[in-house]
Amino acid sequence: MQGVSTAFGALLMSRGAGGGAVRSFALSCCLSGADRSRPTDALRQKLILIGYATFQMGERDDMTGSYDRRNFLKIGMVGGSLTATLTLAGCGRTESAASRSAATLTGEQLSVFVRINSDNSIVIGAPTMEMGQGTFTSMPMMIAEELDADWSRTTVELMPLGLKKLKPGEEGSDAAKNGYDYAYAYQGAGGSQSVRRNYMTLREAGAVVRSRLVRAAASRLGVPLSALRTQDSYVFHDAEDRSIPYGDLIEDAAALSDDVAVTLKNPADFKIIGSSSPIKGAREIVTGEPVFGIDQEIPGMVHAVLARCPYFEGTPVSFDATAARDVPGVIDVIQIDRKWSEPGGDSEVMLHGAVAVVAESLWAAIKGRRALTVEWDQGEFAEDSTESINAKLQSMLDNDEGGSEVRVDGDVTAALSAAETVIEAEYGFSVWTHACMEPHSAVADMREDRRKVIASHQFPERIAHCVAEITGCDPLDVAVETARLGGGFGRKFPPDYISEAVWLSHELKRPVKVTWMREDDIRHDAYNRGGVSRLRAGVDGEGRITAWDHAIGGHGFHIHVFPAGIVPNFRARNYRPRNGMWFGAWRGPGHNTMGFMIQSFLDETATELGVDPLDLRLQMLEPAQRIPYQGWGAEFYDTGRDAAVLKLVADKADWAGRDALPDGYGRGIASHFTFGSYCAHVVDVKVEDGALEILRVVSAIDCGRAVNRLGVMAQIEGGAMDGISAALHQAIHVQNGQVVEKNFDTYRMMRIDEAPKDIEVHIVESEEHPTGTGELSLPPVIPALTNAIFHATGKRIRNLPIADQLRA
Amino acid sequence: MVKFTINQKEMSFDGDPETPLLWYLREEAGLKGTKFGCGIAQCGACTVHFNGRAFRSCILPMSAVDGADILTIEGLADGDELHPVQQAWIEEDAPQCGYCQAGQIMATADLLSRNPVPSDEDIDANITNLCRCGSYYRIRKAIHRAAEIKREREA
């Protein structure tokens, strides 16, 4: 490899439109070429501009930090092309890792936010990986908007993980760990926050690159900046009817500095943000390109399939591998002891107690595992069953034992005794498993000169930390490659399936790919919490809810949601039994069942009081108030925005016509505030002889300014389907300390025949900062459905799943 | 020795006859578009065409593939021209994570070859593939759209 590295960088101060916060950028641009003094045709064809913007979490950075920007770019010849790539040193990695990785980088690998090619095509980097949430489209739209790129000629690639070491005293993001944090952008996908967190950063990155192109054009044409405008990847000089494609300006733009102010667009001028774009990368999906984690390989790898301990917190004692070793292709059989982050309590599994069968091929590993006999230490939960777990919860609630008051406003006891009417109900819900369609897999090469992992994961920095913990290396020395996720839903947050590949590769000193079978996935999940909950509402003589008392049995619920902050006397208690089961984040974690309980109970209250369920909600939400939000993911909860989505959906779904529905038909409504966004649904059902048909879902969503309307709709549609599936059938049972369900034959999920054929999504027009959409449709859809069932049949669903309750 | 064709290419296999076609395709033929989801014919992610009909390749041992013609998602398009079902999937913006979609597309392509104008009821009865992302609403629209594209192209 031969090359000359030249980079230009300068400090740029920009003031974000409306925000007022000052951010700083370093823009490094370079010409790529074997020899800059002799511009050849090849060079002209392959000039590449790389705009690189550092993202400072929160406040500005004065760029006196530890980066040496000259190291950001690596220029050279790869496969006959002239290429420019970002060295991993630019990602804050150590020099040795950078020089190692330089060998694996190719010109095809995107370095950072923008790459403009001489043919005027543009590659844009997405900070977070696609897992169905649409960020591979929405996040590049933000860059393309400010860049005035021709969206139809942009393609998207994943930005490589950028990690940095925090300086002493420097505050990191919520993903910071052991003194390391994201270097450029928030690259984790979870909590519906990718768009919310990266909106300004990405727009600014696009604006910085555009500024250079316009200045380059101005000096070439000898006209003032004000005489130029940009559109569809061209700079136009209208006065003389001239235009220059961006691709022709790369060389000049690269020579400029960035010591000028950059202004972001007035949102009124947006063309791309707020439009409807189909997903990027659709062709790869429909033609079966190997884009997912499970499709990835590292040359020379072996395969591992594991027998994990079926008992919660159990681990292997001994095993007989004679038959397994007889399977042709089996190389080794290795015991892995259970390891978890904090034994006891809400721990996270690092390694499942398991026996790994390592083989030349995946099929041999599968057969080898089938032939294995293992004796397990069954741990302390071997007697657990769904019944015993529920009984434990009931007894804690009955005896007010082991609970804690999570939130207390006013005096609930006094308000309940002063109330004219007290309404009570108990709700229960089953445990759900994630069942991402892509079973987990990871391929790791822990040879000391590689330290590489390729996998689907929601938080790539966790892969680096995982390698550091197992091998003792610096997280900055790990080459992490994230692949597209076949669904995440929170399950691709834990490190367990990554650790297995890393541990085995570290042990065997060769690349290892671990593949999970579906049975492994369903029996070894970080499940969504099941639980039991008791609710009491006190209503005064004027029909106002004056007391709200919620006793929640189970782990990890979002307590501070509606009606917290609205009902003056509010109490939430939480009872958390010691449990063998491992719980984690599952689409709308902590909200998904809270929405069901609260919005169903509110419906019961309305029925009891003889008022319209929508009117009761609006009476509580209006007049609008902005309540400081004490939970995660938002600063304020605006009751006016909640009321607005309810009114919009009621209008669109003909709520007023509800009473005129024929017998057996029902219409239900519910809303919920999740991670900063507001969503309400109206569901229509028909119940005939106990058979439920979901006729229609009408949804209204307020996610601030919608970036990609088509993508927002997809999330609302998908979230509604997902919630309905969970409500209809999904249930994990426990028997003898093990999960009973193993695969989709017993863990029933909705198929197209049960899915509503009619979904209508209405997006509130908003000027607010964009917030997420991935998780907010699910929490309100379940109560909208069960409220509709009540309206149709008079039967109140207080326990999930609905299963055959309507046939009883 | 088992002989068969994949995407019209002649192939042979003399490994473990119990090897499911799915693992042969993914691990030996390098065709990763066919997906693993359950291994027990429940989810449809592994759907291929076996002698012209949709079949779940995770339960088909290689011993049963002798003499068969297999079509996978990689062979569905006609060169650069996408199959009507693939085209419709893009037009209707159906995929979310995309993992189930190869199977959904192969199942739909088979349905349309037998039933050029499927009703909603036909779709309900024939398309039984799982999608955790819940893209069913757009899949249904895409199936109807695919039928239209097919008719337009044939006209």
Ligand code: FES
């Ligand atoms: S993998 Fe074959 S049907 Fe699921």
Ligand code: FES
């Ligand atoms: S698109 Fe993700 S499983 Fe169907």
